[in-house]
């Protein structure tokens with residue numbers, strides 16, 4: 001469903017995006033995409049929790065759409081959030097709500113890169129069943145403080161009719177040297193679990209988020225490629241396309257729990273709503289091959 005935005009492209013105003021998250025992974029990629037598509041954009045300079053700074057950005061940039069790729073994700077990983085709860089709330093809850101509220105006041109669509117790590121397999125969504133969580137399902141994973149703040153803010157943002165919530169999961173890009181890339185992470189771990197999950201191929205999906213802004217789409221969207229892929233399936237592709245000598249060791253969830261602070265979520269999200277809007281959307285395995293492994297292929301397999 002589209003929002004009647006003041007900055008709407010339908011009013012024939014040229015697109016002008018205001019993007020938060022200049023120094024971040026997703027924010028950086030988004031700016032690069034706007035450049036390559038010739039879309040006028042500016043990075044926001046305000047801190048999300050500072051309403052007057054955000055208002056100054058909006059008044060000076062006068063965007064048609066706002067994108068929020070800013071958020072606290074923790075370094076080196078989300079375990080950081082367990083010991084920095086107030087900082088996590090400040091950005092992920094107070095900041096995100098402040099931005100959404102201001103955008104609503106100004107009649108602007110906010111495309112918000114959120115997370116799908118607020119669900120875990122349960123009795124109604126069993127691992128391997130092919131039954132994924134839908135947009136309207138209530139988050140059932142608050143095992144980490146990071147996920148807890150994201151689930152809380154998603155629930156509140158539902159009330160903002162100008163917000164498009166994109167549930168990103170285990171993002172992957174074609175840049176295999178980026179330590180944030182899920183593939184890069186799991187190839188560098190000493191041991192990995194092996195669980196099927198929904199994932200987001202950024203090379204395919206970030207351009208779709210730009211198209212969603214142009215269509216003024218709002219509401220919650222499972223922002224993943226359809227289907228699931230397991231850690232081992234990805235590592236097998238990595239071995240086949242990139243490094244034939246690559247090998248890895250698995251361990252169990254119980255063993256993993258000993259080397260992390262907060263539990264991690266594993267789930268399948270039902271991507272049929274996104275696929276309905278964008279029928280060309282590839283399944284996770286097709287997208288991995290087309291956007292990540294083929295462009296990086298180093299082996300001579302056909």
Ligand SMILES: NC(=O)c1ccc[n+]([C@@H]2O[C@H](COP(=O)([O-])OP(=O)(O)OC[C@H]3O[C@@H](n4cnc5c(N)ncnc54)[C@H](OP(=O)(O)O)[C@@H]3O)[C@@H](O)[C@H]2O)c1
Pocket residue numbers: 020021022023024025026027046047048049069070071072073074090091095113114115116168169170171180
């Ligand atoms: N990467 C993942 O695995 C993943 C998965 C699912 C969802 N997401 C979500 O997608 C969003 C972007 O992720 P990412 O991986 O691109 O994150 P990232 O690389 O950690 O970048 C985060 C960005 O947010 C900015 N930021 C943090 N606090 C801020 C604040 N209070 N005000 C303004 N800017 C602030 C940072 O700028 P400074 O350096 O200036 O603070 C940085 O530019 C996040 O909300 C994240 O939760 C990420």
